[in-house]
Amino acid sequence: MLVVYDVVHRQEKTREEYLNQAVRHLETDWTIFTAEQLKSIRNHVRRTDIPESWEEWRRIAQESGYDKMRFPYYDKNQLFGIIEFLD
Numbered sequence: 206m207l208v209v210y211d212v213v214h215r216q217e218k219t220r221e222e223y224l225n226q227a228v229r230h231l232e233t234d235w236t237i238f239t240a241e242q243l244k245s246i247r248n249h250v251r252r253t254d255i256p257e258s259w260e261e262w263r264r265i266a267q268e269s270g271y272d273k274m275r276f277p278y279y280d281k282n283q284l285f286g287i288i289e290f291l292d
Contacts, residue, residue, distance in 0.1 A: 212256035213286035
């Protein structure tokens with residue numbers, strides 16, 4: 206079994222919509238960080254996060270030789286998920 210916790214978006218959302226939602230979430234909920242740290246995180250998210258859809262994760266699983274997969278968790282903000290690849 207391989208377990209992945211990563212950014213995941215719904216198929217009907219664009220990457221830009223996902224990134225806007227993610228930035229709003231971190232600005233309101235990630236209160237432990239300083240303003241400078243949040244700025245760095247925002248920049249990182251906007252430059253490097255490329256969330257895959259659940260459908261894309263299914264394709265990745267099949268191409269990687271995994272017969273089955275499950276999505277046991279999707280956070281309440283629908284930004285992060287757990288994907289289990291089962292052999």
